[in-house]
Amino acid sequence: MSLTRYDVCVVGGGVMGCSTALFLARGGMKVALLEKHALCRGASGVNAGTLTLHMTRAALVPYAIKAWDMWMHPETWLGHGVLATAAPGLSLAFTPAEQELLEQRAAARREYGADIRLLSGHEAKRIEPGIPESCLSAAYCETDGFASAYLTGKAFHEALLLAGVTIIENADVDSITPPGESYRISANQGSLQIQANRLVLAGGVWLEPLLALIGITLPVKTLINQLIVTERMPPVMRTVLSIANGLLSMKQFANGTVVIGGGWQGRGHRDSGKPETIPENLIGNLRLGQYVCPALAEARVARIWLGLESETADAMPVIGPLAGFPELYVIGCVHSGYTSGPYMGKLLAGSLLGNEPEMPLFNPSRLIIPAGSEPDTIAEKINEQH
Ligand SMILES: Cc1cc2nc3c(=O)[nH]c(=O)nc-3n(C[C@H](O)[C@H](O)[C@H](O)COP(=O)(O)OP(=O)(O)OC[C@H]3O[C@@H](n4cnc5c(N)ncnc54)[C@H](O)[C@@H]3O)c2cc1C
Numbered sequence: 267m268s269l270t271r272y273d274v275c276v277v278g279g280g281v282m283g284c285s286t287a288l289f290l291a292r293g294g295m296k297v298a299l300l301e302k303h304a305l306c307r308g309a310s311g312v313n314a315g316t317l318t319l320h321m322t323r324a325a326l327v328p329y330a331i332k333a334w335d336m337w338m339h340p341e342t343w344l345g346h347g348v349l350a351t352a353a354p355g356l357s358l359a360f361t362p363a364e365q366e367l368l369e370q371r372a373a374a375r376r377e378y379g380a381d382i383r384l385l386s387g388h389e390a391k392r393i394e395p396g397i398p399e400s401c402l403s404a405a406y407c408e409t410d411g412f413a414s415a416y417l418t419g420k421a422f423h424e425a426l427l428l429a430g431v432t433i434i435e436n437a438d439v440d441s442i443t444p445p446g447e448s449y450r451i452s453a454n455q456g457s458l459q460i461q462a463n464r465l466v467l468a469g470g471v472w473l474e475p476l477l478a479l480i481g482i483t484l485p486v487k488t489l490i491n492q493l494i495v496t497e498r499m500p501p502v503m504r505t506v507l508s509i510a511n512g513l514l515s516m517k518q519f520a521n522g523t524v525v526i527g528g529g530w531q532g533r534g535h536r537d538s539g540k541p542e543t544i545p546e547n548l549i550g551n552l553r554l555g556q557y558v559c560p561a562l563a564e565a566r567v568a569r570i571w572l573g574l575e576s577e578t579a580d581a582m583p584v585i586g587p588l589a590g591f592p593e594l595y596v597i598g599c600v601h602s603g604y605t606s607g608p609y610m611g612k613l614l615a616g617s618l619l620g621n622e623p624e625m626p627l628f629n630p631s632r633l634i635i636p637a638g639s640e641p642d643t644i645a646e647k648i649n650e651q652h
Pocket residue numbers: 277278279280281282283300301302303304305306307308309310311312313314315316317318437438439440468469470471472473476491492493527572573574575576597598599600601602603604605606607
């Protein structure tokens with residue numbers, strides 16, 4: 267059988283895979299993008315859409331700043347945007363311990379270039395009158411905002427087609443033959459097969475099973491993140507509100523709905539596809555939201571949903587080539603990955619195109635469990651630590 271041959275095959279059509287594919291195609295490569303479902307229906311389509319430095323890990327702040335600018339100016343690289351809206355981010359402290367944490371977090375992020383300054387509780391209340399008197403201090407950052415994540419797939423679909431990427435949706439990659447001369451990638455039990463000189467794996471929480479197809483063990487933890495959206499209400503907040511320990515993030519969209527998150531966990535497994543809420547966590551998340559913005563007591567919950575976020579053993583991304591496999595690259599497990607996604611993809615694509623990376627990549631090989639080291643036990647131990 268003669269197979270269509272591509273310069274690059276990208277597996278996984280979330281924000282990481284889509285942006286990598288887009289910039290590779292713009293750089294002149296013939297690219298196929300294979301996605302199990304439809305583009306950006308995983309984490310990249312169901313996330314809270316916060317474009318934030320407060321929540322981004324300090325070392326990733328320089329990447330997030332670049333990406334924030336990309337989201338705010340989609341006309342320069344994407345075409346149609348995702349309704350990205352700039353709004354200041356205000357992270358609040360209500361106890362002396364939280365104040366200390368806030369100061370540490372702000373200092374760490376400032377070191378990496380985030381323009382975050384500390385405010386008194388009174389100053390914070392002048393900016394966001396709806397917060398309670400009990401707020402002792404706040405960290406303020408102009409580089410923040412939010413987008414409508416459900417628009418991500420549509421925006422990328424159009425841009426990728428224009429760039430000449432072959433998008434193949436409903437293609438569940440289940441076999442990868444490591445390179446002789448090139449990679450052979452099969453999906454849907456062999457009914458779809460392509461050949462590619464280079465392979466990029468961008469499978470989100472499914473990066474681990476994808477790498478297992480070529481005998482690599484790289485544990486990826488699944489976080490089951492819960493989100494809540496209220497019915498439409500009159501304006502109750504004008505900033506992106508979070509708290510020092512990171513357990514709350516809220517913003518109000520132009521249509522009046524408020525999205526409440528903060529990483530409260532549900533239950534489920536990446537293989538079952540049916541995450542469920544944990545009622546106590548739902549109530550806890552709502553109570554915290556209502557404490558920080560008392561006006562929310564008037565709102566009814568319109569909908570809740572859950573999505574799957576990936577994390578590595580050291581909570582840092584994997585972006586770059588895999589040692590021992592020529593022309594095999596991975597990208598994913600980026601904390602606050604929606605914020606940083608476009609820039610991370612651009613960076614990886616640039617490196618495949620032979621450009622000197624503007625910022626360091628994140629060597630995935632550091633996390634590979636060597637063959638023969640009881641991978642299941644080690645992987646389980648790593649997952650237990652989180
Ligand atoms: C509920 C929730 C809220 C979040 N909120 C925020 C936020 O406010 N701000 C922020 O910056 N980040 C947020 N994040 C994190 C962010 O969404 C993720 O970091 C980012 O979207 C990950 O992108 P990705 O492309 O790596 O993964 P995904 O978007 O999950 O994409 C991976 C894709 O790979 C495909 N795939 C997997 N296996 C195969 C296979 N075998 N064959 C073909 N395709 C395959 C999947 O179907 C999927 O579409 C949130 C995450 C969640 C879940």
